[in-house]
Amino acid sequence: MPPLSRSNSCVDIDYTLRRQFNKREFRPQQREIITAALDGKDVFVQAATSFGKSLCFQLPACIDHGITIVVSPLLSLMMNQVEQLRAAGIDASSLNSNTLPQERDRINKDLATGHPRTRLLYVTPELCSLDGFRNRLKLVYDQCELTRVAIDEAHCISEWGHDFRKDFKRLSWFRETFPDVPIMCLTATANPLVRDDILSTLGLSATPERLRSFVMTAHRPNLHLEIRYTKDQEDSRLSDFLAWIRGVHARRTAGPRKTELAAQGERPDNVPGIIYTISRDECESLAHQLAQEGIGARPFHAKLSKEAKEQTLARWVANEPGYDIIVATTAFGMGIDKENVRFVVHWRLPKSFEGYYQEAGRAGRDGHASYCFLYYSREDLQRVQGMVRRGAAREGTAASCEAQLRSLQALALYCEDVTRCRHAQICRYFGEADTPHCDFACDWHKDAQDLLRRQRRGLADEEWVSTQAEYGLYDGYYDE
Numbered sequence: 001m002p003p004l005s006r007s008n009s010c011v012d013i014d015y016t017l018r019r020q021f022n023k024r025e026f027r028p029q030q031r032e033i034i035t036a037a038l039d040g041k042d043v044f045v046q047a048a049t050s051f052g053k054s055l056c057f058q059l060p061a062c063i064d065h066g067i068t069i070v071v072s073p074l075l076s077l078m079m080n081q082v083e084q085l086r087a088a089g090i091d092a093s094s095l096n097s098n099t100l101p102q103e104r105d106r107i108n109k110d111l112a113t114g115h116p117r118t119r120l121l122y123v124t125p126e127l128c129s130l131d132g133f134r135n136r137l138k139l140v141y142d143q144c145e146l147t148r149v150a151i152d153e154a155h156c157i158s159e160w161g162h163d164f165r166k167d168f169k170r171l172s173w174f175r176e177t178f179p180d181v182p183i184m185c186l187t188a189t190a191n192p193l194v195r196d197d198i199l200s201t202l203g204l205s206a207t208p209e210r211l212r213s214f215v216m217t218a219h220r221p222n223l224h225l226e227i228r229y230t231k232d233q234e235d236s237r238l239s240d241f242l243a244w245i246r247g248v249h250a251r252r253t254a255g256p257r258k259t260e261l262a263a264q265g266e267r268p269d270n271v272p273g274i275i276y277t278i279s280r281d282e283c284e285s286l287a288h289q290l291a292q293e294g295i296g297a298r299p300f301h302a303k304l305s306k307e308a309k310e311q312t313l314a315r316w317v318a319n320e321p322g323y324d325i326i327v328a329t330t331a332f333g334m335g336i337d338k339e340n341v342r343f344v345v346h347w348r349l350p351k352s353f354e355g356y357y358q359e360a361g362r363a364g365r366d367g368h369a370s371y372c373f374l375y376y377s378r379e380d381l382q383r384v385q386g387m388v389r390r391g392a393a394r395e396g397t398a399a400s401c402e403a404q405l406r407s408l409q410a411l412a413l414y415c416e417d418v419t420r421c422r423h424a425q426i427c428r429y430f431g432e433a434d435t436p437h438c439d440f441a442c443d444w445h446k447d448a449q450d451l452l453r454r455q456r457r458g459l460a461d462e463e464w465v466s467t468q469a470e471y472g473l474y475d476g477y478y479d480e
């Protein structure tokens, strides 16, 4: 049965925006997306990192009758959003492996009433495959109280996406079981192939008249994009980074900037950033080396205790001394809404183009200029290719492996390309026809000659690297 329909024609969404979300106005397209959702449409949203996608399902959930199920692969995102919603007086909860038994019972009982008080329930895709949870949802549906299903990070549905997850594919169950419940899917990174795959897997392309798609530019004009070239034989990452960060600190301690920061109560060395590494060992040793150099850096990876991770994250978010930079393994920070991240550094080549851009997108969520640079070496390319192949062989996911290798290859080409704007290359990768305006916000626009020189000088010879790769020289470096 469809959810109870309430006439939304006279709903004042501006009022809800101000009253419940404490925001003055909608960003471009948010109003149209929310209106389509309130009209009961299926909605596909593709928008750049930090666009404000969450509001697109959170606000309708506050207006509509019944419960909205939000599927997300990111526990950090769930916790972050639930906290924020509760602080705004909205009844939100999450169910995942971290949920305490008492809270789990409370939520399950709430669902079992068929008329849950919860407005937004954040769940993992894994949970959606379990019979117990499915039966509770059926009960809610029978009472016309299942309002909408929102699927965040929807690119995980597609085997052609960079982060395919089998349980995401099983989300097709929602349309099969509740054919009239609208679905909203959201992603920051999908190319046209991935988009089509998402829509057909979820069963949304079968009813195009019900679907509204909002595909916006991936362009983030405030991100300054740069590639820094390196090679195994002359690895100068650490000294290069130290010189850069010390330069930034020096500028903040000089002249009028110093007075300005003091007036705002800001520490000159509080330049929040993330350095992404791939190996846990490197993550630990780099954080240690930076700390020894007097830089406030902390490691963050899966093997740390839950308490250590929570504490590091909380202190970083609160801009505490000693916690300015997080040195992390991949995917750290997704779903963490820290707005003043001033830089993101990729210490090693990430595994995919989409992963790179999503991680870089953690920077500058407040819209201010922020710096993203990636240390690229051809040796790392060989290492990551090996890692992707071995991972796919272990998991038996051939299509996904092919897609990942293609994405990695595109990233390598992007890094090696010294003939065009980085922003333009990114938009083209995501299938955009228009060339974005770049206001000296990439290494090519800043100094194309210097970029070419750095690339020629910085990289190891291609043929030599591939010969060494054949001898297995670059195997087994990263955590797998």
Ligand SMILES: Nc1ncnc2c1ncn2[C@@H]1O[C@H](COP(=O)(O)OP(=O)(O)OP(=O)(O)O)[C@@H](O)[C@H]1O
Pocket: 023, 024, 025, 026, 027, 030, 047, 048, 049, 050, 051, 052, 053, 054, 055, 187, 188, 335, 337, 361, 365
């Ligand atoms: N209309 C608005 N006015 C002011 N701030 C907004 C508005 N909409 C969203 N925001 C804020 O923008 C920030 C980013 O929003 P959100 O976390 O939803 O981004 P996102 O699109 O999901 O990005 P990502 O893909 O990077 O996670 C949040 O702090 C949110 O409160």
